[in-house]
């Protein structure tokens with residue numbers, strides 16, 4: 315298979331470097347270009363400080379393109395670049411992503427700027443892949459991955475909804491520092507304290523859940539930041555329509571596979587949900603659906619960190635379910651998730667490649 319040439323929008327940020335890491339050995343996509351802000355534009359990619367904990371992989375010999383260059387998109391199109399992975403901040407994404415989409419370079423975005431905007435599908439691969447199909451039959455040119463906090467919430471909730479019907483849920487999150495970006499992470503680690511407030515996060519998470527599940531019901535969502543580098547934990551209580559037994563609940567979670575289109579994709583976890591007794595934030599960070607790697611290399615292991623660990627499962631009465639769930643916010647919740655989404659789009663042949 316010829317690898318499709320891609321560009322990463324963002325050079326030195328957490329998600330931008332996760333994208334570079336995941337694309338460098340990707341079987342379907344190649345890292346053909348990196349476009350960055352003024353702080354790195356024009357510099358060799360190898361001079362951009364590496365901010366991830368794992369060792370920097372051997373990246374291609376590239377000069378960071380200037381994302382503001384008005385001729386950039388045309389030049390990339392001429393180079394054969396067909397996909398842009400965006401790790402831009404919201405305002406830059408709002409301004410710059412449409413330039414790529416308009417020229418036929420399909421944008422897969424981690425930014426929130428176009429989430430739930432008409433004409434730009436917001437997709438979780440296991441849940442609503444059909445949303446990637448343009449009603450007009452035209453190639454897809456712009457799609458968004460969801461908020462990172464949504465993943466550990468919505469995947470187990472979808473499994474419960476399918477089997478028992480979800481009428482209402484409450485969620486409390488404890489979110490890792492890397493969810494706030496590299497400068498935030500560094501400052502919090504240096505200070506040794508963190509402000510738990512994450513303005514707008516609860517509203518965003520609940521709205522995206524309703525969108526991808528096409529669900530309506532009562533909810534109560536509160537999100538908080540905690541002093542942990544990576545990983546988002548959610549504590550969830552669900553009211554169900556149909557009666558639940560603990561045995562049926564465990565079986566429903568264990569056997570849930572999500573949409574069958576996903577199974578063969580390179581970044582798909584072996585299984586989306588992994589049942590554990592209790593969540594261990596260190597041990598369960600790199601869930602892959604079969605096991606929990608310790609310190610995997612995400613540049614070669616595309617599945618590590620892509621599954622959601624589900625623990626503390628309980629059924630205190632026949633219409634109430636409790637669980638905790640945990641996933642890696644910059645892998646499943648960001649770079650891994652958006653590459654997975656592009657793999658899904660390629661497999662569905664919706665990009666006109």
Ligand SMILES: NC(=O)c1ccc[n+]([C@@H]2O[C@H](COP(=O)([O-])OP(=O)(O)OC[C@H]3O[C@@H](n4cnc5c(N)ncnc54)[C@H](OP(=O)(O)O)[C@@H]3O)[C@@H](O)[C@H]2O)c1
Pocket residue numbers: 323324325326327328329330349350351352353354381400401402403404406424425426460461462492493494495496497643644647648
């Ligand atoms: N961190 C997460 O867990 C997570 C999860 C889901 C979604 N997201 C979203 O992903 C995006 C990136 O987040 P992050 O965690 O990587 O943040 P970050 O570590 O703070 O990095 C910021 C990124 O934004 C780029 N940037 C900053 N100012 C820019 C400008 N004026 N013009 C163009 N690019 C600019 C930087 O590019 P240069 O390096 O080239 O300066 C850098 O790649 C955000 O939209 C965020 O909401 C993050």
